[in-house]
Amino acid sequence: LQTEDDLAVAVAQGQLRLHYQPIIDLRDGHVTGVEALLRWEHPRRGLLQPADFVPLAERSGLIVEIGKWVIDEAWRTLEHWYATIEDCHLTIAVNVSRRQLANAELLDAVASSQPTGPAGSALLVEVSEELLVADANAGFSTLHALRMMGVRVAVDDFGAGVSSLAHLQTMPIDHVKVDRHFVAGLGRHRQDEAVVAGIIGMAKNMGVGVVAEGVESSDQLEALKRLGCDSAQGFLLGRPSADVRDVVDLPALE
Numbered sequence: 001l002q003t004e005d006d007l008a009v010a011v012a013q014g015q016l017r018l019h020y021q022p023i024i025d026l027r028d029g030h031v032t033g034v035e036a037l038l039r040w041e042h043p044r045r046g047l048l049q050p051a052d053f054v055p056l057a058e059r060s061g062l063i064v065e066i067g068k069w070v071i072d073e074a075w076r077t078l079e080h081w082y083a084t085i086e087d088c089h090l091t092i093a094v095n096v097s098r099r100q101l102a103n104a105e106l107l108d109a110v111a112s113s114q115p116t117g118p119a120g121s122a123l124l125v126e127v128s129e130e131l132l133v134a135d136a137n138a139g140f141s142t143l144h145a146l147r148m149m150g151v152r153v154a155v156d157d158f159g160a161g162v163s164s165l166a167h168l169q170t171m172p173i174d175h176v177k178v179d180r181h182f183v184a185g186l187g188r189h190r191q192d193e194a195v196v197a198g199i200i201g202m203a204k205n206m207g208v209g210v211v212a213e214g215v216e217s218s219d220q221l222e223a224l225k226r227l228g229c230d231s232a233q234g235f236l237l238g239r240p241s242a243d244v245r246d247v248v249d250l251p252a253l254e
């Protein structure tokens with residue numbers, strides 16, 4: 001198992017990486033942006049997934065520093081894209097956990113490296129539904145502050161937690177991401193289709209975008225298009241990749 005000391009070394013020595021997974025607009029098939037997914041290139045254990053070390057990062061408090069690195073890296077990538085791609089509209093979504101949302105340094109981290117111009121409003125923050133129920137008040141004020149700064153908010157894994165569709169209406173969000181367990185049931189379980197249709201209907205009412213997660217089959221993709229889902233993400237459309245050029249058709253870095 002990884003120790004706190006190992007993780008502190010990983011941060012200091014630059015062993016963390018972001019992998020990128022594309023998000024596709026279901027109306028025109030274009031990549032709208034990517035979700036950034038954290039990885040640890042461990043010198044002996046190989047590539048570690050968030051489940052292997054994010055809980056440790058949370059317990060030890062290192063998640064605050066790691067989160068700052070993630071945000072800096074996302075801003076650097078956006079700055080590069082907007083400087084090199086003509087008429088760029090791509091976004092990067094980063095995941096933020098409970099401890100980060102509760103910490104005032106999140107806002108400082110976002111502000112301190114935010115680029116000027118269009119790149120500066122191309123960041124999204126993903127927070128889990130649970131977090132918007134349990135810590136609603138503290139969480140909401142941070143989300144309001146982020147949105148004032150031009151950062152958009154997505155509620156992640158929606159439908160998996162305990163909040164109701166009505167609760168969605170109270171959240172200060174721009175996008176809702178449908179939990180992959182409901183997407184998995186499309187075409188197989190009518191209840192799952194009803195849940196997805198309900199989330200899409202509520203989101204449309206609120207004027208927020210809907211992203212379906214975990215799309216693995218063309219049947220699921222067709223069902224989502226039929227239900228009017230805005231965009232989708234999943235292994236069918238693209239796996240997380242270390243090289244963002246595998247995900248988004250970008251000019252080569254010089």
Ligand code: G
Nearest residue numbers: 036037038049050051054070094095096097
């Ligand atoms: O990449 P993977 O599917 O294994 O991600 C698993 C989980 O880890 C997801 O729920 C995701 O939200 C979380 N995660 C991925 N990257 C980050 C990150 O940069 N920070 C935090 N706090 N969580 C992350």
Ligand code: G
Nearest residue numbers: 037095156157214215216233234235236240
């Ligand atoms: O909780 P969050 O949505 O941030 O988690 C994202 C995780 O989902 C990443 O670890 C990513 O590897 C994983 N993921 C992305 N697409 C798919 C998919 O099509 N199927 C499954 N099972 N997992 C996926």
Ligand code: MN
Nearest residue numbers: 035095126156
């Ligand atoms: Mn996510």
Ligand code: NA
Nearest residue numbers: 156157177213
């Ligand atoms: Na998710």
